[in-house]
Amino acid sequence: MITKIEGGVCAPLGFRANGVHCGIRKNKSKKDLALIVADVRCATACVYTTNLVKGAPILVTKEHVKDGYARAVIVNSGNANTCNEGGERIAEGMCKLVEAHTGIPAEDVVVASTGVIGQKLSLEPVAGGMQALCAGLNGDADGSTAAAEAIMTTDTVSKEIAFRFRAGGKECRIGAIAKGVGMICPNMATMLMFVTTDCKISPAMLQKALSADVKKSLNMVSVDRDTSTNDTLCVMASGLAGNAEIAEANADFKAFCRALNAVTTAMCRMIARDGEGATKLIECRVTGARSVNDARLAAKSVINSPLLKAAMFGADANWGRVLCALGYSGAKMDVSHVAVTFRSAAGELPVCKEGRGVEFSEEHAKKVLSEEEIVIEVTLRDGRCKATAWGCDLTYEYVKINGDYRT
C-alpha cells in the first residue's frame, strides 16, 4: 500500500532542505542554490548521464559517494559547471562550503549543477549565499519546496512528490525533488533528481534498486532526445524509519522498489508534462512485444518522433507517423499485427488494426486529441512484454525557448 503524502524530500525522517537566490542567476526572483542535509549519514546510490561530456560536479560526486554514504546535497542552477576552466575545483569548493557551514565533511556531500554549458562559474555567489541557505534549512514541506524551486531552469513548475509505504512492519517514507525540462533524454539517470527516504537499506541494495528502476522509469522519458551532460539521480536513505535493514532481495526490498518506482514514475510524468514548450503529456504504452527491450525501443521511438510530437500539438490523428516511428525503432515486430489506439479523458480512438488504417470520425479525433494527456496504445501481438514511455508535444514555444536560451 503506497499512499501519497506531502513534504517532498523533507517527508522522510531526518531530512531538512532549503533554497535561496545567491546571485548565479541575474534574475533575483529566481532561486539558484539548493541544499538538502540529513541528520545522519545516509546509504546513498547515484546514477549519472552516459554522455561522454560530463559535468565537473559528477566527477566530484562520484568520488564522494564511492563508499556508499553521503549526508548532504548542494545544487546550483543557472550554470552547468561543464566544459569550463576549473570546474572540478569549483564543485569541490561548493562541498567545502557545506562543510564550513554545517560541519558535514565535504567528502559526504553530493554536488550537482544545471544551466548553460561552457560558462565560467565563480564560488563567490555560492559563498555569499551559504549563511542564508543554512539558516533557513527546515524539515517541513516549505524546505523541500524551496529546494525544488532553486533547481529549476526552464521548468514552469517545481517538481516534488512523496509517498508513505511499509517495509519490515514499519511505516517508511520516500520523497523527491526533480527538474527538467530541456536536454531531456536520460540515459541511466535524469537531468537532476534527488530522492530521500527513511527506510533502512544497505548501500548495495539501494544501488541495485535504483539501477533497475531507471531502466523502466527515467530512461523512458524524452523531451528532445538530447541526453544532458549533467544528469544525476541520487537517493539517500537515512534509515530512521526503524525497519530492519534491507540487505537482500526479500519482500521488504520489493516493497521499497515499488515505492521508489511510484516516485520515479510520478516524476517522469511531471518532467514530460513540463517539457520545454509542451502543452501535452504523451504516454506511449506498448504491449505484446517479443522482449522488454523491443517494447522499450518501440515506445521510446514513438514519443521521440518530432513529426508525431508536432501532430499531437495540432491534435491531428496522423497515426501513420506512429507506424513510421515503430518501423524505424529497431524493435522486432510483424507490422501486419500492429494495432494503435489514441486515448484521453475525452474517449478512445482506434486508428489502426493489423497494420492498416481503420475509419474514424475526424470530429471525435479532434476531441480526443485536444486533451492535455494523450495515451498512445500500441499492441504488437508478437509476445507478452510491455513498456511505457513518456514525452510531450513539439510546439512553437520549444523553438522559441531554445532559439535564445543562452542570451
Place this chain on the structure above:
Amino acid sequence: MITKIEGGVCAPLGFRANGVHCGIRKNKSKKDLALIVADVRCATACVYTTNLVKGAPILVTKEHVKDGYARAVIVNSGNANTCNEGGERIAEGMCKLVEAHTGIPAEDVVVASTGVIGQKLSLEPVAGGMQALCAGLNGDADGSTAAAEAIMTTDTVSKEIAFRFRAGGKECRIGAIAKGVGMICPNMATMLMFVTTDCKISPAMLQKALSADVKKSLNMVSVDRDTSTNDTLCVMASGLAGNAEIAEANADFKAFCRALNAVTTAMCRMIARDGEGATKLIECRVTGARSVNDARLAAKSVINSPLLKAAMFGADANWGRVLCALGYSGAKMDVSHVAVTFRSAAGELPVCKEGRGVEFSEEHAKKVLSEEEIVIEVTLRDGRCKATAWGCDLTYEYVKINGDYRT
C-alpha cells in the same frame, strides 16, 4: 573533371520525362504524377528505406528490378500508398498503366509514392492522367522539371541537378530529381530520388557504386530524424554515352562514383536546405576521428540535436549543445581534444578548444550565425577519419507544417 550542366534527369542520352496533375491531390495547381522513360532497357540499382514499415510501391519495385534492369519510373505524390488496403495491387496497377500507354513491360517499371501514410489510393486519377503524361514526355530540361515538380510534397523548391564527366574516353552525363523534406533521416536511401545516366555500367557495378555512395551522402542527411517508410533512390544507366561497359572497379568506375557523389551530395544539400520550415542549411564537418564510423556518428548527432537546431534558428552560438551532442553520439572520443568552430560567409568563430570554451564577441557570433549556410567544424584530434552531415534549423514553421499536415 565534373561540370554542372542543365537538364536534370533528361540531361543523359536516352531519357524523357514529364509531370502532370492527375487529381490525387485536391489542389489543381500542384502536379502529382511523374514519369521518366528510357529509350532502352537500363542497368538499374536501387536502395530503399530500412524502416520495417515499407510502402507498397517498394515491394513491387524490388520485384521489378530484381534482374538489374528497368526502363521507366512512375511516381505519385499526395498519397504514400502505405499501410492501406490493396496497396500492392495499386502499385502494380500503376506499372500496368505505363505498359498500356508506352509499351514498356510492367515488370520493367519502377514505382514510388509519397504523401500521407494510411490513406486509400485509387487507380482512377492515375489512369485518367496517363494520356496527358505520356503525350507530354520530352527529353529537354522542361521534362525533367515537370517530373521534379510532380514529386514534391512539402518541398518549397523542386530539386534537379546534372553533371557532365568522362569515362572510358567518352563524355557521359548524370542527372537527378529528388524530393524531401519532412520525415527525412534516410537510412540506406533518401525519401525519393531518381538518377539517370548514359554512362555504360553493369547492374552489379551500378549497385556497388550506389550502395557505397549513400553511406556518405544520403544517409548523412537529416531533417527530423524520422526515417520515412517510402525512401527510394533509383539509378538508371542507359549506356548510350558509348563508353566501354564498366564491369569492374577500374578508373572508369572511380570516375563514375565521383560523378554520382557530385549528384548525391548536391541533392543532400538541397534537401537539407529545404527541410520543413528550415531557414538555414547546417553542415557539420567532423575531422580527426578514430574511425569513419565515429566521424559519421558524431556529425549526424550534431545536426540532429533539436536544441542545437533551435539555437541555429536563433543565431545563438550555444556551442555547449554541440559538445553535448558529440558526447551522446556514441562516437569514441577524448573530450579534452575537441575543438569547435562555426563558419559562414560572414567569417569564422572559434568557440571551443580542448573541450573548453574560448572567449568570443557575441556581436561577431550573431553576424556569423545569421547567414543562410552555417558550417560547424568539429576537430576531434583522435585520428585521421572524417565525415560530413547535412541538416537544417528547427523553426516555428516546422511545427506549423507538421501540426496539421494531414488535414
